[in-house]
Amino acid sequence: MRPKLLVIAGVLVTPLVTAATALAGNGGFAPVAPESPNAHAIKQSYLFISLFAFAIFLLVEGLLIAFVIRYRRKKRPREADGAQIHGASKLELAWTAGPVLILAVIATFVFVKLPTIQDVPASAATSQNLVVDVIGTQFTWQFRYPNGVVTIDRMRAPEGRTVELHITSPDWDVIHSWWIPALGGKMDAIPGKLNKTWFKATRVGVFQGQCAELCGLYHAKMLAAVEVMPAAEFDSWYEERRAQQEAGTSPLGEELWDGTCAKCHGLEGEGGYGPRIAGTTLIKNTQSIEALLRKGGILMPPVGRDWTTDEMNALTDYLKERVGNQG
Numbered sequence: 001m002r003p004k005l006l007v008i009a010g011v012l013v014t015p016l017v018t019a020a021t022a023l024a025g026n027g028g029f030a031p032v033a034p035e036s037p038n039a040h041a042i043k044q045s046y047l048f049i050s051l052f053a054f055a056i057f058l059l060v061e062g063l064l065i066a067f068v069i070r071y072r073r074k075k076r077p078r079e080a081d082g083a084q085i086h087g088a089s090k091l092e093l094a095w096t097a098g099p100v101l102i103l104a105v106i107a108t109f110v111f112v113k114l115p116t117i118q119d120v121p122a123s124a125a126t127s128q129n130l131v132v133d134v135i136g137t138q139f140t141w142q143f144r145y146p147n148g149v150v151t152i153d154r155m156r157a158p159e160g161r162t163v164e165l166h167i168t169s170p171d172w173d174v175i176h177s178w179w180i181p182a183l184g185g186k187m188d189a190i191p192g193k194l195n196k197t198w199f200k201a202t203r204v205g206v207f208q209g210q211c212a213e214l215c216g217l218y219h220a221k222m223l224a225a226v227e228v229m230p231a232a233e234f235d236s237w238y239e240e241r242r243a244q245q246e247a248g249t250s251p252l253g254e255e256l257w258d259g260t261c262a263k264c265h266g267l268e269g270e271g272g273y274g275p276r277i278a279g280t281t282l283i284k285n286t287q288s289i290e291a292l293l294r295k296g297g298i299l300m301p302p303v304g305r306d307w308t309t310d311e312m313n314a315l316t317d318y319l320k321e322r323v324g325n326q327g
């Protein structure tokens with residue numbers, strides 16, 4: 001008798017003990033706090049559907065327990081059949097029509113929310129959409145802005161302005177998936193295909209995300225962040241960064257080194273994927289390093305095939321000046 005009681009007590013107490021952990025931090029069972037209208041609509045749909053799921057769970061499990069107790073065998077012999085009950089037409093109609101109705105209500109709600117989630121809002125006369133090309137490659141995110149500014153793994157964006165994301169992956173690469181949960185749903189980065197999504201950040205902050213499609217050995221290192229800045233601050237950063245890129249003084253070289261080279265190689269091989277870079281004579285030879293990046297090596301993908309001149313120059317300068325002298 002005692003072990004049985006223990007099991008029952010365990011079954012009843014476990015959900016209570018784990019509930020706090022499940023609900024704590026990061027939204028618990030629910031999506032993270034939304035910071036963009038599309039993410040907001042996703043969370044509303046999630047909560048709406050959860051409401052029905054939870055109610056049905058309670059109903060089904062409640063009836064299950066009630067019936068187990070009410071119709072238990074008691075002293076009836078094991079081989080004797082229970083009472084033979086004929087169908088109940090009304091009940092059967094109800095449990096057929098009920099779910100149909102529930103699914104119709106859920107579908108209607110989702111279809112009402114879908115345009116907010118999916119459709120990129122058109123540019124307004126007062127506020128043009130900022131279009132950013134998002135390119136996923138193993139295992140880096142590149143962000144390209146209309147004025148030629150490029151950033152790696154960390155996108156900067158203005159608060160309160162629609163940012164239109166044009167997401168793709170080069171045709172020599174694999175499928176990745178762009179996902180910053182606070183700023184909207186996932187969108188695949190597919191080689192040779194352009195997918196569009198958007199966000200309009202409601203507050204300043206850094207929103208984390210990562211590649212959401214298993215894309216290779218270092219998939220877990222393919223993190224992404226969006227830094228939302230006050231609009232005026234963004235504008236001055238945007239212009240300054242362009243000037244820096246033109247003058248060769250931007251941190252783009254370092255970003256490319258961290259995001260593209262060091263992630264897999266590491267100066268001393270600490271990247272754990274590619275061989276160590278320190279000590280290679282190639283580093284100071286701009287032409288050979290560019291050829292390697294553009295064409296790829298025996299085991300290395302052509303990570304720099306589609307890089308802009310700014311990107312290539314920034315990296316080769318950085319390698320020559322900073323990395324080359326360390327090794």
Ligand SMILES: [Cu+2]
Nearest residue numbers: 176211215222
């Ligand atoms: Cu990926």
